[in-house]
Amino acid sequence: MTSFPRRYHITTFGCQMNKADSERMAGILDDMGFQWSENPNEADLILYNTCTIRDNAEQKVYSYLGRQAKRKHQQPDLTLVVAGCVAQQEGEALLRRVPEVDLVMGPQHANRLGDLLDQVFDGNQLVATEPIHIVEDITKPRRDSSISAW
Template sequence: MSTAARRYHITTFGCQMNKADSERMAGILEKMGFEWADEPDNATLVLYNTCTIRDNAEQKVYSYLGRQAKRKQEQPDLTLVVAGCVAQQEGEKLLRRVPELDLVMGPQHANQLESLLEQVFNGSQIVATEPVHIMEDITKPRRDSAVTAWVNVIYGCNERCTYCVVPNVRGVEQSRTPEAIRAEMETLGRQGYKEVTLLGQNIDAYGRDLPGVTAEGRHLQTLTDLLYFVHDVPGIERIRFATSHPRYFTERLIRACAALPKLCEHFHIP
């Protein structure tokens, strides 16, 4: 792809995790020299960050893809990307349904967007859906708000509830370190952000995959410990967290919510 007039558009479906992933992918694209296009038809790279929880959102993706696939037949330099949970679930089947696609990538690969696109620009058609360890990403997201921000604290879910596809498309639980989370929040505080929402598909499971056990036999790092650890970050005035699983919503966590004044009186329990 020529470096001249490179413009991108991202359409996001689904949960807060997808919104956070889209902000990060937008940051990667702008680091690569792309500029935001207000409409997909004005973009040279169109990315759909997809959701497979609701059938309506999934069908919209296929409708939008059909329009852009037709456009690509007339404009071969157009780059088409499907990311997120539909990409993870369908994988190579998406290429058979929409052969004009250049890149199909699951949510675990969001911070690898630049390297995947480099392969696309070298002539490859890429499907990236294999399980990976999610590395810390230092890319500056293109955030949609100047006041509130998403901060991922744990990726994936191990619960495998019979009605839920999330573990199949988001992978196993992977917690970020408390130090990395606090560092991101400190940066947000310096940039003038006032409210942070800590994100996880099952945020109460935070720390179960991190090393260490206390003398009482509990995990050394838990969501409760994390909330105490980040509560005094300068500049941040309000902290929320989502999404909680009732099984892990402990009395210790409830006491922390009562004791920490920056925590909003808001529980997200589906």
């Protein structure tokens, strides 16, 4: 893994729930010591939060992943995460299609991002799509705007 400060970028596809999940995951990354990068090409960790409902989001995420997979061959420390509904739906198939991805996680695992990334940083490639029961959401979101929740 690269030395601190590590930078992250999140691209959100789709619905308002995805936007809320992205803000929660950004808060987790902030708490882990990462810094936000507006430019994905300057980030050490790229997270695509996906949607299966909205306009061709699945095709878009695979297009974006293709570009970053090429970059990962030049920068092996780059961490690629796919979260959300496409990740949930595709699971292991996503890894077969884009083996450079480090973590595939369904939306129910958004609160576990830190724990899952710790395993990735230990050298594991993970798929977290199993159902879980979330008792309480105590994550602090990183809001893009102080005016609206989404």
